[in-house]
Amino acid sequence: MKEKLNLALYELKYAFIGIKRHLLLCLSAISAITISLFLMAAFLVVGIHVDHFATNVQSDLSIHVILDQDIVEDDQINAIEEQIQALSNVDSVEFSDKENELELMIDEKGDAFSIYKGEENPLSNAFFVYVQNEKQIQNTSKQIEEIEGVSSSAYGGSSVTQLINLLDMVRKVGYGVILLLLVLSIYLIFNTIRTTIFSRQEEIIIMRQVGGTNAFIKRPFEVQGVLIGLFGSLLPVAALYFGYAKLYEVLEGQLFSNLFSLIEPNQIVLQVGLIITLIGLLIGGFASFWAVTKYLKVKR
Amino acid sequence: MIEILDVSKAYPNGVHALNHVKLKIDDGEFVYVIGATGSGKSTLIKILNGEIVPDEGLVIVNGTDVGALKHRKVPYYRRNIGCVFQDYRLLPTLTVFENIAFALEVLGMSKKEIRKRVRDVLELVDLKDKERCYPNELSGGQQQRVTIGRAIANRPQVLIADEPTGNLDPEKSLEIIKLLEKINETFNTTILMVTHDIVLVEKFKKRTITLDHGYVVHDSFKGGYKSV
Numbered sequence: 001m002k003e004k005l006n007l008a009l010y011e012l013k014y015a016f017i018g019i020k021r022h023l024l025l026c027l028s029a030i031s032a033i034t035i036s037l038f039l040m041a042a043f044l045v046v047g048i049h050v051d052h053f054a055t056n057v058q059s060d061l062s063i064h065v066i067l068d069q070d071i072v073e074d075d076q077i078n079a080i081e082e083q084i085q086a087l088s089n090v091d092s093v094e095f096s097d098k099e100n101e102l103e104l105m106i107d108e109k110g111d112a113f114s115i116y117k118g119e120e121n122p123l124s125n126a127f128f129v130y131v132q133n134e135k136q137i138q139n140t141s142k143q144i145e146e147i148e149g150v151s152s153s154a155y156g157g158s159s160v161t162q163l164i165n166l167l168d169m170v171r172k173v174g175y176g177v178i179l180l181l182l183v184l185s186i187y188l189i190f191n192t193i194r195t196t197i198f199s200r201q202e203e204i205i206i207m208r209q210v211g212g213t214n215a216f217i218k219r220p221f222e223v224q225g226v227l228i229g230l231f232g233s234l235l236p237v238a239a240l241y242f243g244y245a246k247l248y249e250v251l252e253g254q255l256f257s258n259l260f261s262l263i264e265p266n267q268i269v270l271q272v273g274l275i276i277t278l279i280g281l282l283i284g285g286f287a288s289f290w291a292v293t294k295y296l297k298v299k300r
Numbered sequence: 301m302i303e304i305l306d307v308s309k310a311y312p313n314g315v316h317a318l319n320h321v322k323l324k325i326d327d328g329e330f331v332y333v334i335g336a337t338g339s340g341k342s343t344l345i346k347i348l349n350g351e352i353v354p355d356e357g358l359v360i361v362n363g364t365d366v367g368a369l370k371h372r373k374v375p376y377y378r379r380n381i382g383c384v385f386q387d388y389r390l391l392p393t394l395t396v397f398e399n400i401a402f403a404l405e406v407l408g409m410s411k412k413e414i415r416k417r418v419r420d421v422l423e424l425v426d427l428k429d430k431e432r433c434y435p436n437e438l439s440g441g442q443q444q445r446v447t448i449g450r451a452i453a454n455r456p457q458v459l460i461a462d463e464p465t466g467n468l469d470p471e472k473s474l475e476i477i478k479l480l481e482k483i484n485e486t487f488n489t490t491i492l493m494v495t496h497d498i499v500l501v502e503k504f505k506k507r508t509i510t511l512d513h514g515y516v517v518h519d520s521f522k523g524g525y526k527s528v
């Protein structure tokens with residue numbers, strides 16, 4: 001028991017000695033990891049946002065269904081709503097009475113329209129219809145127009161479907177790039193640590209020859225790998241923390257329009273920061289373990 | 301007891317480094333192994349410390365079949381076998397003190413005990429003033445003495461030494477051989493020492509095993525060097 005404790009203490013000691021006496025080596029490994037995690041963070045931020053924008057645009061997209069002027073009774077309105085709801089691509093239907101329609105118009109076109117408030121309101125009742133598959137929105141819109149009592153049905157038009165298709169493509173490409181970058185940075189970190197340990201291959205062999213067990217030799221290297229990963233992720237996380245907050249502030253939380261609203265800094269920093277730190281730690285530890293195990297086997 | 305039963309070893313390049321070697325060395329014996337360069341002396345040492353496995357035959361040290369040890373069990377075996385390497389094999393980033401301490405730390409010995417042991421050993425190999433030096437700050441002979449210190453630190457039952465006086469002047473060589481004799485007598489440690497130093501072999505007469513092209517050509521219990 002006492003021996004186990006001593007062994008653990010010595011293992012920890014050698015983890016730190018290893019860093020202290022191979023400082024240059026460790027620093028170069030840390031900087032390599034810093035760079036790849038930094039890139040990783042940047043791409044994750046972009047990728048998460050593309051995904052966010054795409055979802056935003058799509059969920060914002062609705063069909064504006066304007067009813068005939070004479071549809072005013074609840075029964076009539078309910079009957080039409082039921083017919084719309086029955087269509088296969090329809091997700092949800094929201095009623096918007098003519099007062100609400102006028103408010104929307106005033107919002108969009110200006111205060112001049114407020115003179116129509118009250119009895120003079122020339123608008124009709126309407127629905128906002130949200131669809132399940134945005135690519136089928138054109139069809140659904142046509143089907144709604146056929147319904148008795150519907151005056152017109154409109155959505156953003158072909159420019160919106162094009163935007164959706166584009167975002168969809170960007171999203172797919174983004175996923176691909178992130179995955180590629182992930183693999184690349186994992187490989188880079190792995191290789192860096194492996195090279196660090198390779199230059200200490202001789203030491204590993206000697207340690208075994210003077211009675212060091214595999215576990216005793218391995219553990220300091222594993223701890224070192226995890227520490228190198230941790231130190232390597234410090235700078236990227238800090239850059240993310242300050243950099244993204246600044247970006248958010250400068251852009252006032254959105255890109256061009258509120259359709260492209262940016263994600264809250266806290267959320268991004270937590271998500272991306274956690275991902276890159278974990279990558280640093282895990283790959284650092286695992287690469288060390290793997291490399292030492294390999295060099296332990298070189299000689300008997 | 302060390303038993304080498306009909307051991308042969310050929311390297312992948314086809315060199316037959318050992319051929320049908322049969323030796324028996326009792327507990328507490330002090331034995332020289334001599335022979336021309338390339339005669340297989342270091343190979344014999346490596347077979348004894350488990351670094352290489354014989355192609356044929358058995359190596360039994362204190363009841364352990366060395367060739368049959370699993371890879372991960374070899375370090376445990378080595379804790380009872382002090383080994384002085386021809387090429388020192390010191391850890392370059394550890395000081396003299398730390399290099400010797402390492403061999404004790406792997407056992408889980410307490411820090412206090414280790415400090416005392418290492419001090420004693422450093423006194424024995426006369427390196428007290430060098431304990432804070434790194435191996436590359438030492439002369440060949442000093443490094444060799446560190447290696448000896450590391451090998452005897454945990455008082456092994458068997459000490460195998462590959463040319464432990466190879467880089468020492470006659471005076472220092474004499475000290476080392478006297479040190480080994482002292483260890484041999486005080487702890488009844490079995491010592492197998494490879495050497496080129498005929499003067500030493502003649503002066504401190506002991507059982508001498510002569511290797512030639514991997515064959516044991518002479519094994520003299522009478523002692524002294526005898527040409528074949």
Ligand SMILES: Nc1ncnc2c1ncn2[C@@H]1O[C@H](COP(=O)(O)OP(=O)(O)OP(=O)(O)O)[C@@H](O)[C@H]1O
Nearest residue numbers: 311312313315317336337338339340341342343344
């Ligand atoms: N790793 C190796 N691979 C191939 N051949 C080797 C290897 N090690 C040694 N040999 C060969 O095996 C033979 C015996 O080598 P060994 O090192 O045992 O000799 P030695 O008696 O210790 O020599 P020296 O006195 O020069 O140290 C030599 O011919 C050598 O060239």
Ligand SMILES: [Mg+2]
Nearest residue numbers: 341342386462
């Ligand atoms: Mg040799």
